[in-house]
Structure formats: structure tokens, C-alpha cells
Amino acid sequence: MDRKEFITICGSSCLGLAGLSLFLESCANIHYVQGTVSNNRLQINKSDFVILNEAEISYRRFVVADFKYSEFPIVVYRFSERNYSALLLRCTHQGTELNVHGDLIMCSGHGSEFSNRGDVVQGPAEQKLKSYPVATDERNVYIQLA
Numbered sequence: 001m002d003r004k005e006f007i008t009i010c011g012s013s014c015l016g017l018a019g020l021s022l023f024l025e026s027c028a029n030i031h032y033v034q035g036t037v038s039n040n041r042l043q044i045n046k047s048d049f050v051i052l053n054e055a056e057i058s059y060r061r062f063v064v065a066d067f068k069y070s071e072f073p074i075v076v077y078r079f080s081e082r083n084y085s086a087l088l089l090r091c092t093h094q095g096t097e098l099n100v101h102g103d104l105i106m107c108s109g110h111g112s113e114f115s116n117r118g119d120v121v122q123g124p125a126e127q128k129l130k131s132y133p134v135a136t137d138e139r140n141v142y143i144q145l146a
């Protein structure tokens with residue numbers, strides 16, 4: 001093996017490890033919730049967004065609801081105490097299940113990307129994600145499924 005070949009192999013390995021590290025980090029940050037469904041309404045407790053760090057309270061930007069009534073999960077973003085979005089994690093291009101990476105929702109099918117409001121950031125998808133009406137009260141977030 002010559003020097004150039006060695007550097008090429010080492011560089012590729014380092015990039016692969018860096019990519020794997022990012023992937024594992026993003027998976028570790030996803031908080032899954034079950035929620036409860038009744039009358040076509042998914043209910044998620046607001047406490048699912050809370051992160052307790054000793055005496056300090058912070059909030060998750062989103063949770064993913066993975067429940068038996070839907071073929072695809074729903075990501076619920078929290079923008080403020082009363083402002084949320086709920087998006088079906090199904091790509092509008094050809095129906096692949098989407099992955100959440102912080103405020104970006106990505107498709108492994110052909111590379112489409114969507115914002116945390118469901119807008120297309122990058123194609124080939126042209127239509128925004130299916131979103132659901134969201135209501136809140138003091139304790140819960142309610143997502144109207146139909």
C-alpha cells in the first residue's frame with residue numbers, strides 16, 4: 001500500500017466514523033411517547049417535553065409519538081407553552097418514513113428535507129408534510145387525527 005492509498009483509506013474511515021457518531025447522537029436525542037388515543041384525538045402530556053436538570057427545568061424541542069393507530073409516527077414540536085406543530089413522518093414524495101434531526105426532518109429515500117412546520121426545505125418532495133390541528137390545556141397537548 002502506498003502513502004496516497006493509505007491516506008485515502010484512513011480519510012474514508014474517519015468520515016464514516018464521524019457520520020456514525022452523528023447518527024447515533026441524533027437517535028439518542030429522540031424522546032418517544034405513546035400518548036393515548038380516543039375519539040380520533042391523540043393526547044400527549046406536556047410533562048413529556050420537560051427535562052429536569054437538578055433545580056432547572058428545560059424543554060425538549062420535540063417528541064415523537066409512535067402509536068398503534070398510525071402506520072407512521074407523528075413528531076410534535078414545542079415552540080412555546082401553547083404553540084405546537086404535529087406532523088406525520090411520511091415523506092410526501094414516495095411515502096418513506098422520515099427521520100427527525102432536531103428542527104430538520106429528513107428522508108433517506110431521495111434526500112428530501114422538511115422544516116419543523118412541515119415545509120419543504122429541499123426536494124424532490126414538492127408538498128409539505130401532513131399536519132394536524134393541535135390544541136392545548138394546562139396539562140396536555142391534543143392532536144386531532146381526523
Ligand code: FES
Pocket residue numbers: 091092093094095096107108109110111112123124125
Ligand atoms: S421518498 Fe422521500 S424523497 Fe423520495
